Amino acid sequence: MSGIALVRKPGPRLADGLLSYVQREPVDPGLATRQHDAYVAALADAGWRPVYAEPADDLPDAPFVEDTVVISGRLAVLTRPGAEERRPEVASVASVVRGLGLKAVRITGSGTLDGGDVLQVGPTVYVGRSARTNDEAISQLAALLPERRVVPVDLDGVLHLKSAVTALPDGTLIGLAAHVNLSGLLEPAEEAGAHVVPLGGDRVLMAASAPRTAAALEKRGLKVITVDISEFEKLEGCVTCLSVLIP
């Protein structure tokens, strides 16, 4: 067993989720539920025990749990999401992380932070300056994680840092240089190829919408597991957003 995968089932209002950079498209709630089940099953197959946050049927974006908490060791930093309508998602995630024995602390005051803007690579914590995450929250995060190197990153034209860049198991950054002020990125063949969830060892989880990137990563020696998350992609979600892995 690698650890715990914090997840939350999509609710009946999923299709009303927030959109920033894409046009609204019809979302099939039944298909979304089946895709979410398959996503969780892929994590479980890789050794991550699913722990579900309480359903939040009135909160359309609640399955994107990544945005509500940042885990560093045994510390859980509860976020203060930049979109006010997403703030009620945090309370139920706080109960879960406390129940798991983690120490919970919070982003407070005028700080706003979405977990999707936080990319942890070894000792470094990259944090996107986005419409959702501000400098006040980045300073608070740096103070809460004194042992880590917190690096603010400017973004252009994307919702979150992890909409544009993630990291392979060896720490190589894979992402879209046009949207993120970071150098030395491995450029994926498709946009969705920028989204990789390291599952432990040489295994990574990716969306089925990035087959050419998946093939390229297999060539690099990675074992790529793919899941179809089309209904969540319509809401600007990606494979990282749907879980928080707690080693």
Ligand SMILES: CN(C)C(=N)NCCC[C@H](N)C(=O)O
């Ligand atoms: C890395 N990404 C993209 C995330 N962690 N979150 C996606 C949230 C999408 C939601 N509709 C919203 O606009 O908040």
